[in-house]
Amino acid sequence: xxxxxxxxxxxxxxxxxxxxxxxxxxxxxxxxxxxxxxxxxxxxxxxxxxxxxxxxxxxxxxxxxxxxxxxxxxxxxxxxxxxxxxxxxxxxxxxxxxxxxxxxxxxxxxxxxxxxxxxxxxxxxxxxxxxxxxxxxxxxxxxxxxxxxxxxxxxxxxxxxxxxxxxxxxxxxxxxxxxxxxxxxxxxxxxxxxxxxxxxxxxxxxxxxxxxxxxxxxxxxxxxxxxxxxxxxxxxxxxxxxxxxxxxxxxxxxxxxxxxxxxxxxxxxxxxxxxxxxxxxxxxxxxxxxxxxxxxxxxxxxxxxxxxxxxxxxxxxxxxxxxxx
Amino acid sequence: xxxxxxxxxxxxxxxxxxxxxxxxxxxxxxxxxxxxxxxxxxxxxxxxxxxxxxxxxxxxxxxxxxxxxxxxxxxxxxxxxxxxxxxxxxxxxxxxxxxxxxxxxxxxxxxxxxxxxxxxxxxxxxxxxxxxxxxxxxxxxxxxxxxxxxxxxxxxxxxxxxxxxxxxxxxxxxxxxxxxxxxxxxxxxxxxxxxxxxxxxxxxxxxxxxxxxxxxx
Numbered sequence: 001x002x003x004x005x006x007x008x009x010x011x012x013x014x015x016x017x018x019x020x021x022x023x024x025x026x027x028x029x030x031x032x033x034x035x036x037x038x039x040x041x042x043x044x045x046x047x048x049x050x051x052x053x054x055x056x057x058x059x060x061x062x063x064x065x066x067x068x069x070x071x072x073x074x075x076x077x078x079x080x081x082x083x084x085x086x087x088x089x090x091x092x093x094x095x096x097x098x099x100x101x102x103x104x105x106x107x108x109x110x111x112x113x114x115x116x117x118x119x120x121x122x123x124x125x126x127x128x129x130x131x132x133x134x135x136x137x138x139x140x141x142x143x144x145x146x147x148x149x150x151x152x153x154x155x156x157x158x159x160x161x162x163x164x165x166x167x168x169x170x171x172x173x174x175x176x177x178x179x180x181x182x183x184x185x186x187x188x189x190x191x192x193x194x195x196x197x198x199x200x201x202x203x204x205x206x207x208x209x210x211x212x213x214x215x216x217x218x219x220x221x222x223x224x225x226x227x228x229x230x231x232x233x234x235x236x237x238x239x240x241x242x243x244x245x246x247x248x249x250x251x252x253x254x255x256x257x258x259x260x261x262x263x264x265x266x267x268x269x270x271x272x273x274x275x276x277x278x279x280x281x282x283x284x285x286x287x288x289x290x291x292x293x294x295x296x297x298x299x300x301x302x303x304x305x306x307x308x309x310x311x312x313x314x315x316x317x318x319x320x321x322x323x324x325x
Numbered sequence: 326x327x328x329x330x331x332x333x334x335x336x337x338x339x340x341x342x343x344x345x346x347x348x349x350x351x352x353x354x355x356x357x358x359x360x361x362x363x364x365x366x367x368x369x370x371x372x373x374x375x376x377x378x379x380x381x382x383x384x385x386x387x388x389x390x391x392x393x394x395x396x397x398x399x400x401x402x403x404x405x406x407x408x409x410x411x412x413x414x415x416x417x418x419x420x421x422x423x424x425x426x427x428x429x430x431x432x433x434x435x436x437x438x439x440x441x442x443x444x445x446x447x448x449x450x451x452x453x454x455x456x457x458x459x460x461x462x463x464x465x466x467x468x469x470x471x472x473x474x475x476x477x478x479x480x481x482x483x484x485x486x487x488x489x490x491x492x493x494x495x496x497x498x499x500x501x502x503x504x505x506x507x508x509x510x511x512x513x514x515x516x517x518x519x520x521x522x523x524x525x526x527x528x529x530x531x532x533x534x535x536x537x538x539x540x541x542x
Contacts, residue, residue, distance in 0.1 A: 121530075139541050141535050144535065268506065288506050296502070325489075
């Protein structure tokens with residue numbers, strides 16, 4: 001393009017702008033020449049667009065034009081879930097269910113973790129991986145267990161998540177597992193440029209993997225390191241796949257999207273405890289409805305010494321560390 | 326996902342391309358929708374998957390706790406709850422195999438010829454076998470009051486001294502709970518995790534550490 005030509009200005013006179021972009025006669029150019037140049041540009045652009053679409057593999061125009069998941073009409077949700085079930089079933093060679101169980105009214109989930117009990121055995125980490133279909137290779141784990149020295153107290157700079165030992169707890173150490181805190185004021189949600197992540201009515205922060213563009217802004221925003229990116233094609237042996245999945249949770253993920261803990265949305269939405277709660281051999285993990293005065297989590301908040309990790313950031317987590325003794 | 330690939334591959338050729346226009350329209354559609362809170366979804370859409378999941382789960386429940394081992398208890402402040410059986414040693418229990426009912430007994434602290442696998446590490450200075458085990462009927466335990474109780478309700482015995490833990494256990498805060506946060510829950514007995522003769526929780530071998538980023542390719 002000639003340097004003398006000005007670029008079309010968005011919001012300027014529509015007709016002139018459009019014409020300009022597609023090739024109005026340049027000074028000293030005949031209208032016929034301009035027309036043929038316009039035709040050439042049109043066909044070239046068409047070719048680029050076609051090549052782009054072809055390069056997307058199983059490209060579905062519906063994916064491109066689909067509304068936000070929370071605004072999708074029920075029949076379209078049904079169609080989408082059925083399509084995903086077909087895709088996953090074909091990919092893994094076993095029947096996969098993709099549910100879309102909604103939040104129960106009057107429920108705000110809360111989570112408690114007893115630091116005086118946790119022994120750092122990492123059973124929760126692997127129960128979570130099995131339940132939530134994380135990639136085995138490259139390895140993705142939603143829970144990180146930090147080992148800290150009792151003398152230094154809670155100090156993330158001094159913590160070590162790579163500890164290995166014949167036996168835990170190691171003398172002089174305590175352990176602090178960290179995963180998503182399901183903040184009431186989630187910085188990750190605020191930062192997402194495409195609204196691919198949001199907070200559900202029951203307080204779970206979810207990701208729509210079909211909408212995520214992989215910009216990883218949310219990862220930068222999260223002060224808990226709770227979000228994980230699929231840098232490579234996630235590898236998950238079909239035998240290890242948990243076929244009971246939720247659209248906003250543990251369904252298989254593609255490469256290039258961010259994922260995070262959803263408090264086992266596929267389990268907790270049907271009333272069950274998260275996998276990490278059920279596996280914990282010392283019973284350090286507690287889960288329940290913050291709005292139910294009879295729940296365990298309310299008992300903890302009313303009777304135990306509770307603290308909020310990085311409280312000063314005003315993320316207002318629904319994840320509470322506590323000391324039962 | 327398709328959207329993201331599309332966006333990346335067209336980034337170079339976006340000027341006035343029809344593909345760019347498509348993206349603009351798609352974006353405008355989203356922006357126009359505004360920051361809508363995730364509204365309650367129509368009931369019809371939600372019911373089916375839920376039903377399916379419940380159906381899927383129903384047959385799984387007995388695996389975790391076979392009905393033959395179901396052990397229902399009325400616990401004060403909790404109501405009727407299911408508790409597992411205590412981990413009684415095969416061949417040792419029932420104790421009346423050797424200890425006849427009503428046989429004479431000796432309360433004194435002494436070296437035993439049997440039960441040498443038990444090294445008492447539970448306030449050993451102040452405690453001896455018959456403080457908890459019932460002398461007249463060895464298949465039972467007894468509380469400080471003298472009231473005999475079954476092995477299946479040993480939590481009452483533990484709760485005599487460890488009242489704070491007993492209180493927390495009943496609230497579901499001490500010990501592991503499983504099942505349903507808004508429905509039937511499964512409890513464990515104290516003795517399922519703490520061997521009563523040496524109750525300190527035994528150290529475990531940790532699962533492998535995560536891969537470091539440089540190894541995770």
